[in-house]
Amino acid sequence: MTDGGAPAEPAPAEEATKTGATAWRRFARDYLSPKAEIPTQAALLAGFLFGGFILLLWCGITYGGLVPPNFLPAPHKVLLAGIQFTQQGRLPRDIWASARVVLLGFAISSIIAVPLGILMGGFRIVQAALEPTINFIRYLPVTSMIPLLILWVGIGIEQKVSVILIGTFFQQVVMIADVARQVPRDLINVSYTLGARRGLVVTRVLLPATLPGVVDALRVTMGWAWTYLVVAELVAANSGLGYLSLQAMRGFRVDVIFLAIFIIGFLGMAMDFLFRAIRRWGLPWAE
Amino acid sequence: MSKLSIRDVELRFERRGRPPLLALDRISLDVADKEFAVIVGPSGCGKSSLLYLVAGLNRPSGGIMLLDGKPIDEPDRDRGMVFQSYTLFPWLTVRDNIAFGLKIQGKGAADQQAIVDRYLAEVGLESFADAYPKQLSGGMMQRVALARAMANDPQILLMDEPFGALDSQTRVMMQQLLLHVWEHEHKTVLFVTHDIDEALLLGDRLYVMTARPGRIKERLHVTLPRPRPVEMTMSPEFLALKQRVLGLLQEEVTKSIGLGRAEAG
Numbered sequence: 001m002t003d004g005g006a007p008a009e010p011a012p013a014e015e016a017t018k019t020g021a022t023a024w025r026r027f028a029r030d031y032l033s034p035k036a037e038i039p040t041q042a043a044l045l046a047g048f049l050f051g052g053f054i055l056l057l058w059c060g061i062t063y064g065g066l067v068p069p070n071f072l073p074a075p076h077k078v079l080l081a082g083i084q085f086t087q088q089g090r091l092p093r094d095i096w097a098s099a100r101v102v103l104l105g106f107a108i109s110s111i112i113a114v115p116l117g118i119l120m121g122g123f124r125i126v127q128a129a130l131e132p133t134i135n136f137i138r139y140l141p142v143t144s145m146i147p148l149l150i151l152w153v154g155i156g157i158e159q160k161v162s163v164i165l166i167g168t169f170f171q172q173v174v175m176i177a178d179v180a181r182q183v184p185r186d187l188i189n190v191s192y193t194l195g196a197r198r199g200l201v202v203t204r205v206l207l208p209a210t211l212p213g214v215v216d217a218l219r220v221t222m223g224w225a226w227t228y229l230v231v232a233e234l235v236a237a238n239s240g241l242g243y244l245s246l247q248a249m250r251g252f253r254v255d256v257i258f259l260a261i262f263i264i265g266f267l268g269m270a271m272d273f274l275f276r277a278i279r280r281w282g283l284p285w286a287e
Numbered sequence: 288m289s290k291l292s293i294r295d296v297e298l299r300f301e302r303r304g305r306p307p308l309l310a311l312d313r314i315s316l317d318v319a320d321k322e323f324a325v326i327v328g329p330s331g332c333g334k335s336s337l338l339y340l341v342a343g344l345n346r347p348s349g350g351i352m353l354l355d356g357k358p359i360d361e362p363d364r365d366r367g368m369v370f371q372s373y374t375l376f377p378w379l380t381v382r383d384n385i386a387f388g389l390k391i392q393g394k395g396a397a398d399q400q401a402i403v404d405r406y407l408a409e410v411g412l413e414s415f416a417d418a419y420p421k422q423l424s425g426g427m428m429q430r431v432a433l434a435r436a437m438a439n440d441p442q443i444l445l446m447d448e449p450f451g452a453l454d455s456q457t458r459v460m461m462q463q464l465l466l467h468v469w470e471h472e473h474k475t476v477l478f479v480t481h482d483i484d485e486a487l488l489l490g491d492r493l494y495v496m497t498a499r500p501g502r503i504k505e506r507l508h509v510t511l512p513r514p515r516p517v518e519m520t521m522s523p524e525f526l527a528l529k530q531r532v533l534g535l536l537q538e539e540v541t542k543s544i545g546l547g548r549a550e551a552g
Contacts (some may be wrong), residue, residue, distance in 0.1 A: 189344050190374040190432075194388035194439055195364030208378045285378045285419040 073255035078262065081255040090244070095263060097239040098229055101157060105164025106225045113172035114214055120173065121180025122206050130173075138170040142228055146235055155236035160229065167228035168221045175221070179213030180206065212279065212286035219275035226268050289317035290475045291341065291443055296350030298336055309500040310336055314350070316494055316503060318443065318477055323469060325478045327486040328496030329536060329543045334479045335371075337501070338447050341477065342368050354442060364388055367441030371448040373428045375420040381431050382407070382416045388439035406434035409468050426457040430464065437472060446478040450485070459517055462488055466515060483532050484520050487511070495535045498543035505535050 031038055055075070061067055062074040069077070085091040119126045142163055149162050183206060191205045233242025241260045248256035279286065298311035310333040318324040328334045339345045341352060343362035352359040354366065367388075375384050382403055389399045407413050410430040420428055429449055436444055450458045462485060469476065480486050486493055493507040511524060519525050 184372065184374070186370045186372050186374045187376070189339075189342070189362075190368065190370060191387075192344065192362035193342055193364065193366060193368040193445075194435070195391045200391060205376065208376070211378070283378070285421065287377075287421055 070252055070254055073258055077255040078258045081253070081259045082262075085244075085256070085259065091259075091263070094239055094241050094244045094260075095267070097243075098233070098241045098264075099267065101160045101232070101240065102164060102222075102225050102229050104157075105161040105229075106168060106222060108161070109165045109169040109172060109221075109225075110218060113169050114176055114218075117173045117176025117217075118180045118206065118210055118214075120177035121210075122183075122202065127177065134170055134173055137166075138174060142167040143231060146232070150236060159236060160232040160240075163232035164225050164228045167231075168225045171224060172217060172221050175217040176210070176214055179210050179217060182213070183209040212283050215275060215279045215283065219272060219279075222271050222275065223268060226264060226271075230264065290320045290322070290355065291318040291477065292351075292353045293317070293337075293341070294351045294353075296337070296340060296347045296352060298333065298340065298345075299348040311340075311347075312500040312502045314501065314503055316506075318475055318492075321473045321475055323476045323478065323489055323491045324494065325480065325486040325490030325492070326494045326496060327480055327483060327532065327536070328501065329498050329540045330481055331543060332496045332498050332539070333501030334481075334496055335447050338368070338445050338477065338479050341443075342366050342445055364392070364439050365442040366445055367436035367439050367443075368445040368447065369429065369432045369436050369449040371451045373420070373425065373432070373452075375423075375428050375431055375435075377420050380417050380419055381412060381423070384420070384431055385435045385438050387435060392439075402438050406438045409437070409471065410434045410464065424457075425453050426461055429453065429461060433465065433468065437468070437474065441474070443475045443477060446476065448480050449478075451480070451482075458485070463517065465489065466513075470514065483529055483536065487525060487528055487532070488515055488517075488520060493532065495532060496539075498539040504539070507532070 030036065031042070058072075058075060062069070062072055073081075082091065116130075120130055121127070145166055146159075146163060149159050149166075153159050153162055187209060188201055188205060191201045196204065229240070230242040230245075233240040234246055237243040237246075241264055245257050245260035248254070248260065293314055293316050296311060296314045297309070300308040300310060302308055314337060316324070326334045326337065336345065340347050341354075341359065343359055343366065359366075375381075376387065379387065385403045385406055386399045389402060394402070403416075404413075407416055410433060412427060412430055412434070415423065415427065420431070423431065432449070450461045453461060466489065478486075478489060487509055490509050493509055494503050495505040495507070496502065497504045507528070509528065511519060511522075511528075520529075
């Protein structure tokens with residue numbers, strides 16, 4: 001930590017109130033200055049404190065009897081539901097059913113969207129051809145396609161995968177095209193002056209230059225893929241976390257609804273972590 | 288025969304609903320083999336545009352450009368370029384950045400290694416061979432960019448204000464390094480800058496350009512002896528030359544900041 005304009009500390013002989021005020025001033029200067037860096041430990045502590053505060057609030061409301069248990073379940077109820085459903089084998093099955101759909105839809109979408117997006121951002125002609133159509137489809141809510149998808153592909157896994165595919169694909173293409181468009185022009189120019197031909201410029205320069213941005217775009221759209229999963233499962237499904245939640249609603253099992261929400265949240269966090277790790281370890285050269 | 292010859296080159300930008308903007312007006316110049324030629328001019332005069340034309344990164348609206356008697360068409364490795372912006376490939380180490388052009392040529396691994404090592408030493412970055420660009424300072428990045436361009440053994444080295452983004456101390460150090468490298472390698476160089484000290488310290492021949500539309504206003508032979516240490520910038524000969532160029536440029540700068548808008552687009 002630097003302490004650029006720090007006020008001088010008062011002599012130890014001064015009164016206690018004065019040192020209290022100094023401590024506060026120092027805290028304010030170190031932690032409450034706009035955009036100032038803080039130590040990693042402090043950052044971790046702040047995160048845990050806030051999480052703990054929410055948990056405590058939840059405990060207080062439920063154990064204190066402020067709300068009826070069928071409105072908001074107590075934390076241990078959710079935990080018990082988790083143990084019960086795991087022992088029955090239901091929870092792993094539902095998690096796998098959901099994860100499979102998300103990963104499948106996301107993978108198919110990414111495999112097409114990444115190259116297409118790079119082409120769109122790299123070549124004005126591709127952009128001119130595709131952009132109007134993609135922008136039209138991009139603003140259609142995926143939910144408006146569900147009736148059509150059910151008619152076309154039924155209510156099996158194909159329907160859910162399609163919802164995720166449509167929901168993420170067009171966003172991915174637009175985001176990745178943006179990434180490719182932001183590759184500095186002189187990076188392309190210098191490659192030409194070093195003797196690279198057009199094809200090589202695409203594979204050896206444009207492609208690697210977009211990698212960090214592509215990983216970031218995938219990380220963000222992965223979050224949206226999870227959102228669309230639950231939408232798809234609420235409409236028509238016989239397994240999965242959305243279905244688990246829907247069934248729990250019918251049986252007034254608020255604890256199970258919360259269980260499903262937590263699992264989705266934790267899986268999302270794990271995915272986010274995974275993408276960050278890929279970025280850090282796979283692309284150590286990126287800023 | 289001159290290495291690079293430029294005859295009546297023009298660059299015009301078409302504009303919708305308005306007359307086309309003339310950026311370069313009948314530029315003619317010759318760069319001799321192993322000569323260090325410098326183009327100096329006020330900002331916006333089109334001096335960088337001219338360099339991009341020679342590189343083949345843009346096409347002139349008229350005129351002829353010949354390198355070794357052959358017309359310039361597409362960009363190629365016979366015209367290496369160092370840009371003002373940082374253009375190292377971030378995903379490649381310093382070593383692999385310098386080897387980029389050699390790999391494309393299909394040079395053998397041993398050859399590549401030898402050439403890269405030679406130019407790493409030339410720019411004094413042996414100990415950073417395996418670093419990524421993000422670990423380097425601005426001056427170091429431009430040294431790698433210079434080594435990368437030189438390693439490709441171009442017929443002419445084009446430099447577009449390569450030290451423009453650096454602080455003044457680093458800039459002076461880079462000029463000395465460039466002079467040192469140039470005295471070793473004796474490449475033909477076409478260098479663009481708006482900095483008169485830099486132009487006089489580096490060049491054999493100086494072309495002063497007018498404000499837009501860019502024309503060659505004056506050609507000067509810089510007869511200062513080499514090697515040229517920094518201290519030379521304080522010698523009477525240097526100062527006399529500087530005063531002359533300053534006078535030439537002053538008129539153009541006044542024009543370009545809007546005091547004479549006769550021809551401005």
